[in-house]
Each structure stands twice: as structure tokens, then as C-alpha cells.
Amino acid sequence: MEKTFTHLRKSLMLIAAIMIIGVDFAFAESIEGTKVYFEKPAAWSSPVNIYIYGDGDVNNLWPGEAMTLESGSIYNFTIPASYVNPRIIFNATGLQAPSGEGFLPQNNGLYDTSGFIGLYGVEDTEPVKTLYFTKPAAWGSSIFAYVYDSNGVGGENAAWPGLEMESLGGDQYKYTIDCTGYTKAVVIFNDNGSNQSPASGEGGFLIIHNAWYTVGGVESLMLPLNISSLTASPESPQALGSVISLSAVAENGKAPCLFKFSLILNGEETVLNDYQSEGTASWKPLVNGAYTVKVYVKDAANNVVDIMLPYSIDVASGMDMKDVNLSKAYSVGRDIYVQGEAGAEVAVISINGTVIAKFILTGELKPVTVPGPGVYIVTVGDKTSKIIIK
Structure with missing residues (x-):
């Protein structure tokens, strides 16, 4: 029997995956040592063969x-690294799966005649699953996900056409469903019109957490968005007026990612930098206290994660309490005068962190009246000084 494409299936692959650390979820493009497993149906004879073909390569003449x-009934095979964009067809005497274009191999993937059904030796226990779908340009703008149990046990998420998916822009959509109660949840994407995938009369695509679908099935698997690091330089604690550089690194999710930095002090959160493409921000604290630096990361699929970093600001930390090269800062009675270059930002702060005044220098002397005797910190631009009022 030769491999045939007389009935090209619209569902090229059915893929299930569990997002666990340490497992390679990438589909094969040029994979080194991709090991696949196949569960042989009872009606198939032995041996079971695998036919591999890619961009100009085949592993052998049919049947492979x-x-x-x-x-038991599980067979394995390791695909060499030399194959580029490989596809696989399992077969035995007179039988093959699929009957159309081959399945995409996934490392440690377990297949049956319907396609990818999971990772070998790993049980799928994630009840809440998020699906993504890229619609063809010719489809309508409102896209629905019709979910039902192919074993007839769990019912459906709603009557046809199902529930509307969230638009992510650019023909991309998102839908999250709790699959508790379903024994085998599958999905049909449609525009509540004449367009649907899989086609009418065909079974739905197997639902996989964090899978990205096209009309042909799962195109890719998206690892969950994660913030791998949040750092501050210099490290905590620091003095008032110090310039602190913040940096965050995100991984996985759907690119591009945006970063938002905020500061939490005494239960109040203040946005430092709203969503931006750069994972960096600069912070010059003007009030002492126990801060929490918080960064949010949002990917192109509108997934948002956050992480926090404690940071302490203390007027005495790391600070030589001598005057630091100010143009001029001095006191007369309870008035503090600051001279300097026009445009410089000035802050006068009490030793306990209360902001007495903040303003921009205009080049003219401007007195700041303080409430009483004590130690005050004056910052002008990136320079800091201590003023003692007796």
C-alpha cells in the first residue's frame, strides 16, 4: 500500500498537551532526537511502521x-535530526493513519489513529483550558467556539453556534472553558454563518490547553507567559534621592510582550511606567519607607502575569550625610533656600520621609518654610544634601 492523499483531511492534527516544566513542547521543524509513541489499535497487525517525510527527505520507501x-500496544520511534518540517504516517498491513497528510511530530508525543492525544507517561489533569484561534480572512468578524463531549457525557458549552470568543485583533481569538465533567472535550470554530472548522459532519478538534488553532487543527502550543526575573540596581536598601534602575524579563506567551511598572507604599499603588515594550524603568524615590516594586507583563493574547520585589528606602542608608555638590542650599531661620540651574527638580523632605515641597527651579531664589526644627533632605536633580534646622 502506498501513502495516499485522496481524502485530504481538514483536521490535519489533533494535539493534546500538558504544560509541565522540563518538557519540550515545540513542533518539529528541525528536531534532534524527536521521540514519538503510537498506540496500536487491536485490529492492526504487527509490526507497526512509521513513514516519515519532510522537505525533500523520506526515511525509507513505503511503509517506512x-x-x-x-x-503492551505502545510503540516508539526516534526521528533523526536531519528531517526538516517532518510529517509522520503510522501504518500496518493494509491500514494507515492518517489517510491524508501526515501528523506533525511532537517530542514525547503519544498518538493514536486520530492524531496527537497527549505526552507519553503524562496525565492531562488541567481542567480549565484556554484556546486560541486564527480565523481565515474570509470569515466573519464574530467567531464562536462550540464545545461538546465527543463521548456524549459532558453535554455542550451552549447551543450552536456555541459561545463567542474574545477578539485579540488581527484575526486572532481566545476562549477559556472549564472542562470539568467532560470526558473528551472537542471544539468546532465557526462564524455563525457558512464557515466552520472542522467541516460539517466531521468531529471537533480535541481541546488542548494553550493550543493555537487554525482551520487545519493545532498550529502550535503556547507555553504559559512567565516573568523569569525582576531586579533592581542598586540593591535594597538605598537612600532618598537614589536613582534605581528596574529591569524585568518575560518568557513564553505570545509575542510581543508589554511591561508596566508600579510602586506600592502603605497599601497604595502608583503606576511608575504604564505598558511599554521595554522591560526597564527608572525610579527616584522621594519618600522613605518599605516599598513593593511590582511589574505586570501582558502578551499579545491579553494574558497578564505579575511579580513583586520588596525594596526599602531609608534616608540614612548608603548616604554620606555631607553636602553633595549642590549649587547652593542653605537655611535662614525656618526657611530653606535652593539655588541652581533652571529646570532642575527640587524636593525638600523631612527625616521621617514627609515631602515638604517639590518644585522646578526657575533660576530665582525660592524659600521653603519647614514646620519646625529637625533634619531635612534637599535633592536637586540627582544631587542630595542635608540641612539642619535648629
């Missing part, structure tokens, strides 16, 4: 090469 018995 014999797979190795793993245990």
Missing part, C-alpha cells in the same frame, strides 16, 4: 521503518 515495541 518498523517501530520498537515499548510495552
